[in-house]
Amino acid sequence: MSAVADGRKLVLNCIRAATRSSSVAAEQVAGAYTVLAREYVSHGSMSAEARLERMAERLREYDAEVVECLPEELSAAIAAQLRSSGRHIFVAPPRLPAAWIAAGFEWRIDHNLPPGEIEKAEGVVTACFCGVAESGTIVVHHSAAEGRRVITLLPEWHLCVVRASQIVETLPEYFDRCKQPPALVTWISGPSATADIEMTRIKGVHGPRFLQVILVRDEC
């Protein structure tokens, strides 16, 4: 279907000529890859408590709002956040725990909602796959409790629940937790931002303007 016949052959031939490798066996390449030296820190040494504190501190540096709660307080904490946001219409991914869907608000459950509907919502509540304390990063794999990519993008207010047991200290520890590489990932570090005008950091360009995080002490 390509407009350019044989671009593939042309490019690959040039590469093969440049690397002097006509065809390499997969095992050979895998062997070369496995022996690459990696001397950087892969595992941190913090206690669960310190990890949680670090995660909160780094999130706040990105202007995210962070509250902590115990597992049994989670539903109440979510409801309190929704109330204090002054918003009413929220999107929820299809498998968000029922206890998180607080009463007294309008909920749009995302069974393939069209973008226009999601756009009209004032906020979104999701779970996540992992939190990385060192950089205050929330990692989302877009499962049915984390939601499709679009639902954490269009509403200007995103409330994300992160459990202490999901928080790792370093980025390599997150990769360790991925048994299989996921097909979709979004690494979120604070609300949408830009510094394109005179290096002044402005929150909220196209993605959510507000990132709210509830840290659940299920492990500390």
Add this chain to the structure above:
Amino acid sequence: MSAGAEHEVIDHPILDPALAPPFPVAALPVLRNPQLRMNVAHAIDVIQAKRARLVAEKQDWQELRSAASRIKDEALENLGFYLEQFEARCTAAGGTVHWAADAADARKIILEILREEKADEVIKIKTMTSAEIQLNPYLEANGVRAYETDLAEIILQLGEGEPSHIVVPALHVNRSQVREIFARRMGIENLSDEPEALTAAARNYLRQKFLSVPTAISGANFLIAETGSVAVVESEGNGRMCLTLPRTMITLAGIEKVLPRFADLEVMLQLLARSATGERMNPYTSLWTGVTPGDGPQKFHVILLDNGRSSILARKTERQTLRCIRCAACMNACPVYRQTGGHAYGSVYPGPIGAILTPQLEQMRHAQSLPYASSLCGACFEVCPVKINIPEVLLELRARVTDQERKQVLRFFDPLYIGLRVANLIFSRARLFHLAQWAGQIGLGFFTRRDGWIHTLPGIGAKWTQTRDLRGLPKQTFHEWWAARRKESK
């Protein structure tokens, strides 16, 4: 290498290496514009300070750099293997992979996809490769309007300006200039010049486009061979909009973007944001694999672009150029870039990395002045997260430029060439050397002032004395002093 040919000083920057004037000429408009120099210096001071603080807190920074350069070298060593693996996995996940030998092929492939989609509009994530192949003017000429969605790119597109940096392309434009551009092109009266207001204006301007334009174009920060995934690193969320809302996604990626495995991102993502914007992590990084039913674009095309890269791969010293992850730390650290800004480089890739990448992408047919646009201080090498020894490559390229010049008949008329040939002759014969010293003392004596300095020279010598003084020749040469000393000691 000199700015031999006469070029008019132009105010509008030209970023096509085939048409741009040599670096020393192209740098003049900026050097004469104090406002522009202040804008550039301010921006890079801010990024540099943030970067320095975050790199200092990272105890394993050097180990991360070493690992990153090893991973990139491995990917390049077996590039054919990894690209084929990427192609197979991406195709299995529902993507379509195209291969483009050069810029013209890439443009044709993209236009053909757009025609198939019956697209007359397209939204774009900031991509250096699309600027490299000059995609926007080509699409425009073929009836497709391209909307840039990165804030800095909107400023440049609406203001008809050119990028001067690869991470913050509009760093040379200040807030009042942005206000003027937005007020005029978006038709907003009473727009304030507060960055908040300007950012909000851009958000409103693009919102409907995001929700209605069904085709998007992106670049790629990383391709993952193991999984066939693509990763895009950004801040504003405009990237996520383009990656999520349209029906069709087109990604244009240089062949050197491939990483062997998903977990290699644990190294790259730690280095990239810290080096690029001085953040522990950029707000959004997205990774996707082919198409996912029910989530995001249901048609996905990747174009793997060579455009001179395989010829860089073939050369031992120069190959490291392809490790680059486009973080721009080298330009932020460069004392030359700090003075000239990006437009002087006559390429979409400015700064030290541009000085080595551009002439090579041009197969050394253009941009030969760029390898000389450096003091070889090595600051770029020191900050490079993938350890590209830029000064080493600069020297190699200077040697190649000199080899080219050696083949030119015209060199016999170049004062520099003639001067060096004469010097060669004089320095290799003692008699001639003494004679030249004697002649020099008499000749330069006319121009030497009482303070022992030469302040002005006529003719070609004026090129030196225009900007600096020259010390006059001493009364006694070293040979004379040495001989006198030996006589004394006897």
